[in-house]
Amino acid sequence: MAAFLQQVVSGLAQGAIFASLALALVLIYRSTDVLNFSQGEMATFTTFIAWSLMNQGLSYWPAFALTLVIAFAGGALVERTIIRPVEHRPEIVIVIITIGLLIALNGLTGWIWGAEVKSFDSPFPNRTTEVGGVVISIQDLGVLGVCLATVFVLWAFFRFTTLGLVMRAVANSQEASRLMGVRVGWMLALGWGLAAALGAVAGMMAAPTVFLDPNMMLIILIYSFAAAVLGGIDSPVGAVVGGLVLGVLINVLGTYVDFVGGELRLPAALTVLLIVLLVRPQGLFGHRVVTRV
Amino acid sequence: MGRWRPLLGKAIGPVLFALGIVVVALLPRFMGEFRLLQFTLVAIYVIALLGLNILTGYSGQISLGHGAFVGLGAYICALLSLGRPGLELYMIDPPGWLPLGDGMRPVFTIPIAALVTGIIGFIVGIPALRLGGISLALATLAIAVSFPILMKRFSEVTGGGGGLNLNLPETPFGWDISTRHWLYYEAWVTAGVLFVVAWLLVRGRIGRAWRAIRDGEVAAVSAGVNPALYKTFAFGVSSAYAGAAGALFAIETSYVNPDTFPVGLSILLLASAVIGGLGSLAGVVFGALLYEFLPIYAQKPPIFSFDFADQAPAVVFGVFLIVIMLLLPGGVAGLFRVVARMVRGGRLRRAAPPGA
Numbered sequence: 001m002a003a004f005l006q007q008v009v010s011g012l013a014q015g016a017i018f019a020s021l022a023l024a025l026v027l028i029y030r031s032t033d034v035l036n037f038s039q040g041e042m043a044t045f046t047t048f049i050a051w052s053l054m055n056q057g058l059s060y061w062p063a064f065a066l067t068l069v070i071a072f073a074g075g076a077l078v079e080r081t082i083i084r085p086v087e088h089r090p091e092i093v094i095v096i097i098t099i100g101l102l103i104a105l106n107g108l109t110g111w112i113w114g115a116e117v118k119s120f121d122s123p124f125p126n127r128t129t130e131v132g133g134v135v136i137s138i139q140d141l142g143v144l145g146v147c148l149a150t151v152f153v154l155w156a157f158f159r160f161t162t163l164g165l166v167m168r169a170v171a172n173s174q175e176a177s178r179l180m181g182v183r184v185g186w187m188l189a190l191g192w193g194l195a196a197a198l199g200a201v202a203g204m205m206a207a208p209t210v211f212l213d214p215n216m217m218l219i220i221l222i223y224s225f226a227a228a229v230l231g232g233i234d235s236p237v238g239a240v241v242g243g244l245v246l247g248v249l250i251n252v253l254g255t256y257v258d259f260v261g262g263e264l265r266l267p268a269a270l271t272v273l274l275i276v277l278l279v280r281p282q283g284l285f286g287h288r289v290v291t292r293v
Numbered sequence: 294m295g296r297w298r299p300l301l302g303k304a305i306g307p308v309l310f311a312l313g314i315v316v317v318a319l320l321p322r323f324m325g326e327f328r329l330l331q332f333t334l335v336a337i338y339v340i341a342l343l344g345l346n347i348l349t350g351y352s353g354q355i356s357l358g359h360g361a362f363v364g365l366g367a368y369i370c371a372l373l374s375l376g377r378p379g380l381e382l383y384m385i386d387p388p389g390w391l392p393l394g395d396g397m398r399p400v401f402t403i404p405i406a407a408l409v410t411g412i413i414g415f416i417v418g419i420p421a422l423r424l425g426g427i428s429l430a431l432a433t434l435a436i437a438v439s440f441p442i443l444m445k446r447f448s449e450v451t452g453g454g455g456g457l458n459l460n461l462p463e464t465p466f467g468w469d470i471s472t473r474h475w476l477y478y479e480a481w482v483t484a485g486v487l488f489v490v491a492w493l494l495v496r497g498r499i500g501r502a503w504r505a506i507r508d509g510e511v512a513a514v515s516a517g518v519n520p521a522l523y524k525t526f527a528f529g530v531s532s533a534y535a536g537a538a539g540a541l542f543a544i545e546t547s548y549v550n551p552d553t554f555p556v557g558l559s560i561l562l563l564a565s566a567v568i569g570g571l572g573s574l575a576g577v578v579f580g581a582l583l584y585e586f587l588p589i590y591a592q593k594p595p596i597f598s599f600d601f602a603d604q605a606p607a608v609v610f611g612v613f614l615i616v617i618m619l620l621l622p623g624g625v626a627g628l629f630r631v632v633a634r635m636v637r638g639g640r641l642r643r644a645a646p647p648g649a
Contacts (some may be wrong), residue, residue: 035427035430035431037357037430037434082615082619085619086618086619089622090353091427092349092353092354092355093618093622095355095427095430096355096563096567096614096618097614097615097618097619099357099560099563099564099614100564100610100611100612100613100614100615100618101611101615102560102611103560103561103564103607103608103610103611103614104607104608104610104611104612104614104615105611106604106607106611107604107605107606107607107608107609107610107611108604108608109604110603110604110607111604111605111608115603115604214604218438218556219438222434222435222438225431225434225435226435229428229431263442263445263446264442264443264446266435266438266439266442267439267442267443270432270435270439274420274432278420
């Protein structure tokens with residue numbers, strides 16, 4: 001039982017990373033109505049920036065904070081420069097642009113920092129603690145804590161500030177918001193900035209365990225897509241719950257089902273996802289989309 | 294001249310196609326073995342991109358997993374042409390229910406690979422397309438990432454990470470040309486046939502239904518088109534094309550390995566299809582040339598005296614993709630259409646943005 005709980009806790013830590021990136025995807029999906037395929041590469045790029053900052057002698061938390069600011073600015077810049085011109089074009093055009101950004105950023109990361117794997121410092125001690133017979137690593141607890149704290153801050157921002165309210169209004173109806181005098185374009189850029197910052201948190205939390213290389217977020221991105229779809233692609237709560245559930249699920253499956261083992265976690269997770277979707281296409285917390293014919 | 298103009302417009306497609314045949318037939322005279330290999334690969338990419346263009350350009354869906362279907366076709370070709378006796382040399386003993394036979398001439402595995410890959414694509418497409426929206430892109434991305442993992446995991450069939458070596462086939466019928474020449478013609482004849490098939494598909498009833506779905510699914514439904522059926526069919530057809538390309542790829546390179554078909558292959562194939570021109574069959578030729586030669590020239594630019602990093606091609610591909618989508622949604626083919634219209638003196642309109 002203790003071993004099982006141990007798997008659950010480390011699954012939650014992994015799931016928290018999926019949840020952060022999934023929430024970033026949902027943020028953009030709700031405001032711009034598009035899945036951002038470059039979300040993972042944006043996170044990787046900013047994590048490399050954090051690595052460079054720390055190499056310049058900055059200590060962890062200042063580098064962390066500075067990276068969030070840079071990520072925010074970068075995300076907003078991407079929206080302003082390459083997403084805004086195609087805002088009203090069909091979904092497929094925007095998706096292809098985000099795929100172009102994925103390719104370009106992946107190449108650029110490798111070009112600037114090289115393709116070899118780098119280690120990334122963790123702010124948390126490499127120790128374990130014992131709670132009721134369950135051995136828990138401090139690293140896992142820290143990751144879980146940072147991700148959930150970020151999600152909480154974001155929730156509070158959307159719930160309690162005027163700016164958050166305005167952004168929710170834009171996600172709800174751009175037309176109506178514009179008529180109320182909201183600068184819709186800037187709100188969308190703000191959404192992309194927040195999503196990029198959220199992705200940076202996921203990247204910096206993942207890097208100590210998966211190590212830093214240009215492709216490090218690809219698999220995580222797919223898990224996050226899965227988490228977002230599982231929770232309901234338009235539901236922030238769903239993204240967080242979906243991420244945590246998926247993290248625990250793949251850890252337990254990988255440990256206790258011999259056939260799955262270490263290698264088949266991804267295909268196994270996707271199969272589970274597919275089954276869920278065929279039964280409940282809108283996900284756990286999403287809304288059914290009705291198209292009027 | 295004026296009244297001949299419409300006729301000229303109609304004739305330009307077949308004329309270009311005939312011209313293409315002449316160029317393809319004559320090219321080997323001017324090339325060494327290495328160039329020949331490169332242009333054989335171009336034919337193979339033409340086939341893969343034809344399938345992708347049918348899917349993305351005509352029926353308006355995105356696949357980020359075509360590399361996996363190319364890989365599937367390659368593995369089917371390798372397993373069938375080695376057969377059980379050939380696999381025994383690798384200490385591979387696939388389960389008895391797999392109909393592998395005793396090995397066959399590689400060229401005959403091409404239609405089988407296409408058929409099997411097409412059917413698998415169709416089956417995969419059913420749940421993915423039922424979900425609608427962007428879920429096909431997600432599902433196919435997941436397939437692309439899983440493919441190498443699965444090939445390594447089920448090594449009792451695939452040979453695992455070590456891959457499988459094929460024998461380079463000999464030129465048949467006692468023809469007096471080298472194997473490389475034979476493979477070149479084999480690839481280009483297959484590409485030509487599949488090009489015509491694609492053209493017949495997109496110009497007829499099915500193509501009309503695809504375009505109707507692409508340009509407005511709701512309107513297509515009210516016109517009596519069943520989108521799920523046609524979309525799944527498009528995915529099946531495009532997978533079959535990928536399978537044929539994969540089989541040819543295995544024959545040409547005489548080697549299959551899980552890491553030959555990484556997720557990057559899928560993503561760059563889509564990028565090439567888009568840059569070549571969505572919704573234009575001629576565009577796939579540009580796309581294929583780009584896919585083969587851009588990485589070489591982006592790394593060693595002819596005008597600079599130094600090499601760029603390995604990652605330079607990816608950056609160029611990505612930037613191209615974004616710029617094309619922003620400025621020229623018709624891709625290279627669309628650019629040619631614009632130029633042709635200017636030359637003919639017609640009024641300049643925006644290049645038709647297919648899929649857009």
